[in-house]
Amino acid sequence: MNIIKFLDEFTTEKLQAPMSSRREMFGQLGNISKKAAMLAVPFGLATAGNKAQAQEVGDVPAIFNLALTLEYLEAEFYMKALESGVLSSNAKARAIYEQISQHEDAHVAFLKQALGSAAIDKPTFDFTAGGNFDPFMEDTSTSVDTAYTQLLILAQAFEDTGVRAYKGQAANLIGQGNLLTAALQIHSVEARHASEIRRLRGLEGWITRNITGIPDLGVQAANEGVALVYEGEQNTTQGGIDVTTLGSGNPFSLDASTQAYDEPMNGETASTIASLFIVS
Amino acid sequence: MGKKKSIDATAQSVARNRRNFLKVSGLALAGTGLLLASCDNDDDGMKQLGGVFDLGSGDTGVLNYAFALEQLEAAFYTNVLDGSYWAGANAEEKAILEDLYNHEVNHRDWFKAAIDAIVTNSSQRLPANLEFDFSSVDFSSRISVLQTAQALEDTGVGAYNGAGIYIKTPAYLTLAGKIVSVEARHAAAIRSLINGDSDFKAFAGDDIVTEDTGLDVAYTPAKVFENAGPFIKTPFTYSDPMGS
Numbered sequence: 432m433n434i435i436k437f438l439d440e441f442t443t444e445k446l447q448a449p450m451s452s453r454r455e456m457f458g459q460l461g462n463i464s465k466k467a468a469m470l471a472v473p474f475g476l477a478t479a480g481n482k483a484q485a486q487e488v489g490d491v492p493a494i495f496n497l498a499l500t501l502e503y504l505e506a507e508f509y510m511k512a513l514e515s516g517v518l519s520s521n522a523k524a525r526a527i528y529e530q531i532s533q534h535e536d537a538h539v540a541f542l543k544q545a546l547g548s549a550a551i552d553k554p555t556f557d558f559t560a561g562g563n564f565d566p567f568m569e570d571t572s573t574s575v576d577t578a579y580t581q582l583l584i585l586a587q588a589f590e591d592t593g594v595r596a597y598k599g600q601a602a603n604l605i606g607q608g609n610l611l612t613a614a615l616q617i618h619s620v621e622a623r624h625a626s627e628i629r630r631l632r633g634l635e636g637w638i639t640r641n642i643t644g645i646p647d648l649g650v651q652a653a654n655e656g657v658a659l660v661y662e663g664e665q666n667t668t669q670g671g672i673d674v675t676t677l678g679s680g681n682p683f684s685l686d687a688s689t690q691a692y693d694e695p696m697n698g699e700t701a702s703t704i705a706s707l708f709i710v711s
Numbered sequence: 712m713g714k715k716k717s718i719d720a721t722a723q724s725v726a727r728n729r730r731n732f733l734k735v736s737g738l739a740l741a742g743t744g745l746l747l748a749s750c751d752n753d754d755d756g757m758k759q760l761g762g763v764f765d766l767g768s769g770d771t772g773v774l775n776y777a778f779a780l781e782q783l784e785a786a787f788y789t790n791v792l793d794g795s796y797w798a799g800a801n802a803e804e805k806a807i808l809e810d811l812y813n814h815e816v817n818h819r820d821w822f823k824a825a826i827d828a829i830v831t832n833s834s835q836r837l838p839a840n841l842e843f844d845f846s847s848v849d850f851s852s853r854i855s856v857l858q859t860a861q862a863l864e865d866t867g868v869g870a871y872n873g874a875g876i877y878i879k880t881p882a883y884l885t886l887a888g889k890i891v892s893v894e895a896r897h898a899a900a901i902r903s904l905i906n907g908d909s910d911f912k913a914f915a916g917d918d919i920v921t922e923d924t925g926l927d928v929a930y931t932p933a934k935v936f937e938n939a940g941p942f943i944k945t946p947f948t949y950s951d952p953m954g955s
Contacts (some may be wrong), residue, residue: 526911534915537925598888602881615872616926618888620915622895623927627903627914635810636900637893670886672824674817681809682816691814692889693896 491607492549494600497698498614499542500705501596503553505589506535511558512586515567517578524579527631531586531624538617545610555710558585563650583632584645588660590625591638592704595660595696597621622693637690640665656707663694764947766837768954769879771830775837776932776949777887778822780870783939784863785819786843788812791860794850804853804904811860811897818890825886842944857905864898865919866938867891869930877952895927 509532512518518525543550558566565573566581597618604611626636634644641661648654667675667688674688681687766775791797792812797805826836849855871891878884899914906913920927930938932949 523908523911527914530912530915533922534920534925537923541924541926594892598885598892601875601888602884605878605881605884608876611875612872612929613926615875615888615891616929619868619872619891619895619927620920620925622892623899623915623920626896626899630900630903635807636896637810637814669821669889670825670828670882672821672828674821677817677820677824682813682820684813687810687813688817690810691817691893693892694889695885 491604491610492546494603494614494698495542495546495610496549496551497600497701498597498617499539499546499550500554500709501589501593501701502535502538502542504556504705504708505593506532506539507553507556508558508585508589509535511567512582515569515578515582517566517568517575517582520575521579524583524631527627528586531590531628534620534624538620541613541617545613556708557710558708560650560653560656560707563648563653583628584648584657586628587625587632587634587645588657588704590621590628592660592696592701593621594618594625594693596698596701598693599695599697599701601695635690638664638693639686640689652707656704659700659704662700663696665689666692666694764837766947766949766952767835768951769877770883771835772949772952772954773874773877773883773887774822774826774829775835776874776952777871777890778819778826778837778839779841779943779947780867780935780939781815781819781822782839782841783843783942784815784867785812786841787845787848787859787863787942788815790845790848790850791856794856796851796853796856800853804857807900807904808856808860811864811901814893814897837947838945841947843942844944845942847941854905857901861898861901861905862938864894864901865928866930866935867894868898869928870932870935872927872929873931873935874952875929877954 509528512528513525513532518528558564559569564581564585566578566585568575568578597614601611601614601618604614629644630636632644638661641658641664643657643661645657648657667673667685669692674691675683675685677683682691766772766779788808788811791808797808800808823839830836848859868891871887871894875884875887878887898919902913902916902919903911906916910916932952936943936949
């Protein structure tokens, strides 16, 4: 399926509508591929018959294809970053990118295997976002410092988006057994990455309010994209409880109360952010 | 859960705990009063050992389980901020550990409030005053504090990841997700502080993120109690997380 078409479909309400039975789930899987549903069985859908499955489940292939889109983006980004030479004189940044690159490659392989023939093809990415950035120093007039700054900003935005996007889909995977656990295991790895990249940039590893920590990029679309990555992180109401009112002192300050909880992002927002870097 | 297994951590796994935990932190351990019972669902129906509190099943069980771990973390960082290492630490380490204290105290108090609101039967709410034993930690020692912090944060990540499948209510799974990623951010920061220039990949090292799958740890309650049990003095059980 064409990536843009997929992302468009992802933003429809269909995905948010839970399905109530195993039969209905497989009926909806047919929208993507019945065969894929069977291929996915070894990775957890086989548990669909047991008692825990009486509850509602989401559209697993669509959820995993959104995840795969983000992982494709990250995997190609880190691979190109390492190939670009921008990090060649920075042993610390290079080692960090190598470690993250290895994980993102593994996530792509894992999700492709889980999705089988339902897996979308890798999109064509443009990390210059239409010529606004040059993180890989493809233009000789770009300095290493500029490219390095952009490499770190993009990595931070991708990782913090990844954390939020997986979190936003977790509840749609209730009842999916190992698939849910795997999604959670990827989610926390993205959070480890995000923390390290943020700290490499001189920020804290956690997000305060909806502060981006990213300077004005001089391009409105890019600034809006960055704002979207962090919009909603200022939330202080958790499960109906305003955590700033739980007690007094520093642990309940606005800053600490927003740092202590990462916020989910819906599929539509994650798609919008990814689309900024997708050509076709 | 497993079949007809009843694990008494006090009797059976302290030696193993000691070995495993020493590997992680290089610290000596105190004894533990924690019991972990796993009962056969359709046989003896035993939910408690000797009247000890049982965390429960499903959403209630996970809320109590997480509350226990957040109480442990909050108590640990409270001790850290009272200790001489923190008082004399450099600005970066001081700030990070204070943030971790703030976050964990916030998490702890949120679970207290959430459990009071959600678990209608008050006898099923984990007490808010669990007792801990940190005699194995030297709060004047940088490495003792940081290695214990790493062990607790990594254990927290693995605990939440492993407990996701026990949660029945979507909103609670999202809430657990909001917290676990912050624990993972903590773990990465502490790992990078400990390893410094000697291992730039430690924030998500191959010892904690499986190399060929890129997956983080996901621990069973038994594994979590193996790691954290030595610090927990108040006994409790988690006999049937999934629920019958």
